[in-house]
Structure formats: C-alpha cells, structure tokens
Amino acid sequence: MGSTSATAHGLKRPLIFLGPPGAGKGTQAKELARHFGVPHLSTGDMFREHVERDTELGRRARPIMERGELVPDEIVLGMVEERISRPDCAAGFVFDGFPRTIPQAERLGAILAGRGFAAPLVLYVDVDYEKLFRRLAGRRTCKVGGEIYNIYDRPPRVPDRCDHDGGELIQRPDDREEVIRERLAAYETQTRPLVDYYRAKSLLREVDGSPDAAAVTRTLLDLVKRDS
Numbered sequence: 001m002g003s004t005s006a007t008a009h010g011l012k013r014p015l016i017f018l019g020p021p022g023a024g025k026g027t028q029a030k031e032l033a034r035h036f037g038v039p040h041l042s043t044g045d046m047f048r049e050h051v052e053r054d055t056e057l058g059r060r061a062r063p064i065m066e067r068g069e070l071v072p073d074e075i076v077l078g079m080v081e082e083r084i085s086r087p088d089c090a091a092g093f094v095f096d097g098f099p100r101t102i103p104q105a106e107r108l109g110a111i112l113a114g115r116g117f118a119a120p121l122v123l124y125v126d127v128d129y130e131k132l133f134r135r136l137a138g139r140r141t142c143k144v145g146g147e148i149y150n151i152y153d154r155p156p157r158v159p160d161r162c163d164h165d166g167g168e169l170i171q172r173p174d175d176r177e178e179v180i181r182e183r184l185a186a187y188e189t190q191t192r193p194l195v196d197y198y199r200a201k202s203l204l205r206e207v208d209g210s211p212d213a214a215a216v217t218r219t220l221l222d223l224v225k226r227d228s
C-alpha cells in the first residue's frame, strides 16, 4: 500500500473508529495505527484475548459476546483506562470498537481530559446493511497474526491459510448469521446514537467504507493529516 508505507510518529489527537460491525474498522484502525506508529486498541480483541486466556474477565465476557450483546460499560471502561495508562500510549492511540455507548463516550471524554490528551477525532465509517452482512459472514482471521480475510472479497491464496505466515484462518464464533443479526441490532440501538453525540461536538468525520480497503485508507489518512 504505497501511500501508507511511510510511517509518521505519533498522533496529536487520539483516533476513534465508529461504525457498524463489518464496516472495516479493524482493518483501517490497524493500518492507521501502523502508519502513525501508535497502538491499535481494539476492545473486541482485548476481550477475545481474555476469553482465550480464560481469565475472570474473559469468563464474564464470553457468554455476552456469544450472544452478540455488549459487555457492561464498567468492565469495558476499567480495561480501557488501564490500557491507555501504559507508556506506549503516550504518543496517542487508535480505538477500534470503543466507545460503543453514550456512557462510555462520556466517561472516555473525562479520562482523556484528565490525562492531558486532546479531544479525539472520530472517524465514522459506514457501509450499507447488505454489504456488512456479507463482510461479517465471510470474514476469516489468521490465528497467528490476526490478518483479516474475506472468503468472498479477499480470499487467501491457499484456502484457510494466511498468505503471510501460513497460520490457520478461523471464523469468529460471533460471525455466525444469527449472532450477526444481534450485533447489528445492538449497534443500531446502543452505538449509532454516538454519531449524533460526536457530530454535535464537531469531532466527527464521515467516510464511505464501501470502496476497497486501500482507497478507504487513503481517504482516512488525508482526513487525519488535515485535522491534526
């Protein structure tokens, strides 16, 4: 990806990726974090790691995630606050999948201000419902490096194997059809209100997530550079 290969160092403002599941937030957030040399903070990945390690938090989150519902705000907030207090976050970070409710957004605002960070820039990536469904149902993730594929739109060269490290490609348990419906419903009722919340604060920038990933990345980079 030519335009994104050169890395910058640090972000003036933390970035937040907002949008429905399947809009490409994970792919784009990773790319921007790599570009700016800051951590990519996906609360979904953090929970999956806890589930994998079978921690107490993982045992609480697992059944909720399997139903496609949201984990309670106080659990998410405790985990995020601890994470951004680590030294690697001092030069900024990219949130992916957080905040997801108005209370999370309000609390995040206070946490960022308290730690001396600038107001976040919120990148709202939207895609129509049918495309979201196809992206989620077709998504496969490398068990080793976390690289994301899609069996319809971005298949690996060898079925079920990562192009980069040969790792096994797996389907997330919550990418099954009945759970996808639940997750999209949770987004509509609990997360979509954040669009108006951040728009009212003039922190929101809207991006069409339908084009191919490289094109979306270029648009996002332009936006962030213009705004920082």
Ligand code: AMP
Binding pocket: 021, 043, 044, 045, 047, 064, 065, 068, 069, 070, 071, 072, 076, 096, 097, 098, 099, 100, 101, 104, 174, 183
């Ligand atoms: P994701 O990978 O972002 O789609 O997240 C997977 C699942 O983790 C979600 O369906 C929720 O159950 C949980 N989760 C991730 N981030 C949050 C959050 N900010 N608030 C509540 N639940 C979350």
